[in-house]
Amino acid sequence: MADDSSSTLDPANVRAVFKAYDVRGTVPDQIDEALAHATGRAYVQVVGAREVVVGHDMRPSSPGMAAAFAAGASAAGADVVMIGLASTDQLYFASGHLDMPGAMFTASHNPAQYNGIKMCRTKATPIGLDTGLAEIRDLVASGEEAPSSRTGKVYETDVLEAYAAHLLTLAPVSGRRLTVVADAGNGMAGHTAPAVFGLLGAEQVELVPMYFELDGSFPHHEANPIDEANLADLKAKVLETGADIGLAFDGDADRCFLVDERGHGVSPSTLTALIAARELAKHPGSTIIHNLITSRAVPEIVREHGGHPVRTRVGHSFIKATMAETDAVFGGEHSGHFYFRDFWRADSGMLAALHALAALAETDLTLSELLGEYERYPVSGEINSVVDDAAAVMADLEATYGGQDGVVTDHLDGLTVSHDDWTFNVRPSNTEPLLRLNAEGRDEPTMERMRDEVLAEIRRER
Secondary structure, X not given: OOOOOOHHHOHHHHHHHEOOOOEEEEOOOOXXXXXXXXXXXXXXXXXXXXXXXXXXXXXXXXXXXXXXXXXXXXXXXXXXXXXXXXXXXXXXXXXXXXXXXXXXXXXXXOOOOEEEEEEEOHHHOEOOHHHOHHHHHHHHXXXXXXXXXXXXXXXXXXXXXXXXXXXXXXXXXXXXXXXXXXXXXXXXXXXXXXXXXXXXXOOOEEEEEEOOXXXXXXXXXXXXXXXXXXXXXXXXXXXXXXXXXXXXXXXXXXXXXXXXXXXXXXXXXXXHHHHHHHHHHHOOOOEEEEEOOOOXXXXXXXXXXXXXXXXXXXXXXXXXXXXXXXXXXXXXXXOOOXXXXXXXXXXXXXXXXXXXXXXXHOOOOOHHHHHOOOOOOOEOOOEEEEOXXXXXXXXXXXXXXXXXXXXXXXOOOOEEXXXXXXXXXXXXOOOOOEEEEEEEEOOHXXXXXXXXXXXXXXXXXX
16 A cells, blocks of 8 residues: 555645545546545545445556555444445445445546546445535545544455346346447446346347457547547447447446447437336336436427426436435436436446347337437537636527527526527536537527537637
């Protein structure tokens, strides 16, 4: 373990790496084993845990930092269950299944030089700055260590097989045999996908693996499938093999994106609508959560299937909190995160993928045909613009569009402007001088017109 005098424990650095929902930074200058040890100790003090489960991804620095966190947690009096290599949703499973709070060492889709810690309470309940993370941060920054009357034990267990079996109870796949290309991006889906698809068996799925070798240097492409460039290899492989569907996972495998049989990417809003319809068939009349940049098709389809759509701000803490308040059965974000009540309200890219496979296997349709009824309106995707004063730009946009006939505005998250024929949302970044635009129209020309109009207004000189 690194020396406790490490500069990573400087209070200014601690404040910099503790973000809204996790700890994240570059290794070893911002995050190292000393910081992990101190965070483990503080985490146990704040959460009051007697037992903790810890997992880690494939980054070279992750095993050492996970062990350091465990040492800190045990020094604070907690027993620690080490599950070893894991996807983030596998850690959430372990937290729910073992009824323990947990910590996951991963930097998700971030480049190789990064690492981080995602922490949760028992049953995968998230921890953010307003729900305990600020207290953990302040204890780490202070260097204070409360005395403990005992040293906890550290032991190992394997939950991978139980995780895979549990997912298949939530989204069983049966029907016709499918050819599935899965791109793990050298991330943790290379660990979980063989277990899950192994239980499905070759008679149900012909799996074509891509980049399943665990490699935190990401030699083929970034493990960030929201960037279209990182889907190029998967699209080509789907066409080359004549596959029924392609799956792209991010680095810690808590997100999944689809590619159809034509090699076209599928909007996460479309997958949200499909899963919502499936969950409503099982739980009629339930509430479905969607964030405000998902397609307007999502709430339309939820209502058509007898459900109650509830709109939230962007961000997993808002989704999970609203799910708990409303007892929603499912929640979807346009970023590719999908949350399931029966999975402790946590997000799972693999469970979302299984829902898509199950729906496809039940029919004789191609994926593009199956999704046709859920993909109704063209969308721009998220477009970032550098701005000096986001509030002023949003005020100008509201002045320009807000007074038009048939236009409704709201400020749930940034500015949303809606019309029967189109809608757009602009949101400032929390960390950069950026304004993020998402636009949608009843048809392609309408979407493109609104996208270009709004971008011109955002980017004009002031």
